[in-house]
Amino acid sequence: MDQRVEHERRPDSERLDTSKLQAPPSFEKTRNKRSWRQTFRRRRLFALLLALGGLIGAALLVAWWLHARNYESTDDAFIDSRTVQISAQVAGAIVDVPVTDNQLVDAGSELVHIDDRDYVAQRDQAQAQVKQAQASIENLTSQIAAQQAKVDQANKQVAQAQAALTFARQQAERYQQLASRGSGTVEQAQQYASSLQQSDAGLAAAQANATATEKQIAVLQAQRDLYFGQLAQAHATLEQAQANLARTIITAPVAGRVTKLTAAKGGYAAVGQTLMMFVPRDVWVTANFKETQLSLMRPGQPVNIAIDAYPGRTFAGHVDSVQSGSGTAFSLLPAENATGNYVKIVQRVPVKIVFDKPPDVLLGPGMSVVPTVKVR
Numbered sequence: 001m002d003q004r005v006e007h008e009r010r011p012d013s014e015r016l017d018t019s020k021l022q023a024p025p026s027f028e029k030t031r032n033k034r035s036w037r038q039t040f041r042r043r044r045l046f047a048l049l050l051a052l053g054g055l056i057g058a059a060l061l062v063a064w065w066l067h068a069r070n071y072e073s074t075d076d077a078f079i080d081s082r083t084v085q086i087s088a089q090v091a092g093a094i095v096d097v098p099v100t101d102n103q104l105v106d107a108g109s110e111l112v113h114i115d116d117r118d119y120v121a122q123r124d125q126a127q128a129q130v131k132q133a134q135a136s137i138e139n140l141t142s143q144i145a146a147q148q149a150k151v152d153q154a155n156k157q158v159a160q161a162q163a164a165l166t167f168a169r170q171q172a173e174r175y176q177q178l179a180s181r182g183s184g185t186v187e188q189a190q191q192y193a194s195s196l197q198q199s200d201a202g203l204a205a206a207q208a209n210a211t212a213t214e215k216q217i218a219v220l221q222a223q224r225d226l227y228f229g230q231l232a233q234a235h236a237t238l239e240q241a242q243a244n245l246a247r248t249i250i251t252a253p254v255a256g257r258v259t260k261l262t263a264a265k266g267g268y269a270a271v272g273q274t275l276m277m278f279v280p281r282d283v284w285v286t287a288n289f290k291e292t293q294l295s296l297m298r299p300g301q302p303v304n305i306a307i308d309a310y311p312g313r314t315f316a317g318h319v320d321s322v323q324s325g326s327g328t329a330f331s332l333l334p335a336e337n338a339t340g341n342y343v344k345i346v347q348r349v350p351v352k353i354v355f356d357k358p359p360d361v362l363l364g365p366g367m368s369v370v371p372t373v374k375v376r
Contacts, residue, residue, distance in 0.1 A: 070376040072297060076348060077287035079307075079367040084256070084278040086111060088269035089247040090119065097265050099258050099276075109252045112263050112275055116248040123245050126238035133231035140224035147217045154210035161206040256280040257364075283363050284355070285317065287371045288327060288348040296375040297322060303353050307361075308368040315359055319373060320352040 096113035099105060256279050263275035285305060289297070297319060305315040326347040328335050353371050 070374055071372050072289060072293040072375050073370060073372040074287055074289050074293070075368075075370050076289075077285055077353075077369040077371050079283050079363050079365055079369060080286040080352075081280055081283040081365050083259075083365060084253055084280065085274055086250060086276045086278050087272055087274045088112075088114065088250070089271065090114060090244050090269075091271050092116070092118070092248060092269060094263055094265055094267045094269055097261075097263050099261070101258065101261050103258045105252045105256065105258065107252055107255045110249055111252055111258070111278075112250040112269070114248040114250070114269055116245055119241065119245040119248055123238065123241040126234060126241040129234035130231065130238055133227050133234045136227040137224055137231060140220055140227060144217055144220045144224065147213065147220055150213045151210065151217065154206065154213040158206040158210050161202045250275070252278065254280045254282070259364075279364060281358065283359075283365070284320065285353040285369050285371055287351045287353055287369070289351050291326065291347045291349055294322065294349060294351075297351065297373060298375075302374050304372045304374075305353065305355070306370040306372070307363070308370070310361055313361075316356045317353050317371070318356060320354045323350040323352070325349070 092114040094112060095115050097111070098113070099109070099111050105111070258276055259279055260277040261275075263269070269275060285303075299319050299321055301319045303317040303319060305317050307313070307315065326349050328347065351373075353373075
């Protein structure tokens with residue numbers, strides 16, 4: 001009986017034990033595999049979209065790189081121009097300032113008028129000196145002409161004295177022979193001998209007078225040359241006076257805009273004193289590119305210019321030139337790398353960029369610019 005009961009209870013204990021056991025491994029793998037496939041089927045659209053998005057992003061990145069490599073840009077750029085320092089070249093009281101701050105003027109427009117009365121007087125005095133020198137030259141020219149006539153007269157007197165001497169010599173010889181033969185008197189011979197001496201002396205005097213008269217021409221010519229020098233000096237003084245008189249009116253050298261005006265009516269302008277600054281209309285862009293950006297940059301390449309003061313607008317330009325050297329090389333205190341510790345720093349090189357046509361907006365030196373150069 002005990003054996004039967006024990007035998008009958010064995011299946012129950014076995015069933016309890018089997019209920020506690022887990023599923024076979026092969027069944028678990030099959031269930032996990034089916035779960036992954038079901039998940040993939042459910043998220044297949046998302047995965048496809050994700051892959052497509054990645055491909056599109058990669059394509060856009062490559063396209064952007066291919067496009068961006070054709071351009072070089074920098075924000076270290078500004079509007080530049082050759083500003084003019086307007087200063088007084090003559091001293092005097094300021095009688096008029098017909099311009100005002102930031103006024104746009106044309107070339108040749110009057111900017112400042114300095115009192116010119118003293119300079120008018122200096123010009124008139126120089127003109128009088130010129131006329132005086134010219135009159136002196138004309139007077140000496142007339143004297144030289146008159147002296148030349150006197151020279152001609154003296155030469156004729158010499159010829160006359162020469163003829164008288166010849167005749168007196170012939171007479172003296174003739175009467176000397178007559179006196180020696182007894183046909184004439186000794187008194188007559190002595191008389192004609194005396195006439196010969198007088199004629200000889202007269203010839204010498206005429207010759208001396210001719211020589212003196214002729215040398216006087218050289219004296220007059222030297223005096224005239226002296227007045228020619230005075231005339232040249234008077235002309236130089238007149239030109240200086242006229243230049244100083246013209247400088248009393250200060251005009252605009254080129255078309256541009258008046259800035260930093262300090263001149264005022266009633267003030268006094270000293271020589272070299274700055275009265276205002278003048279900004280020409282001709283402006284350009286100075287862009288400090290890194291030296292690693294210059295390998296493909298050449299003059300004439302097109303440039304898109306964005307100005308911070310006018311957002312949303314771009315202006316067309318082109319590269320004009322690249323400076324032969326970095327900016328620090330021409331600074332007041334250039335870098336000295338020959339001594340001490342050295343740290344390599346990428347240098348910047350100024351590039352001049354000009355506008356294709358004058359901008360229709362107000363631009364001034366120092367305004368920030370972002371140029372983009374197409375190098376390929």
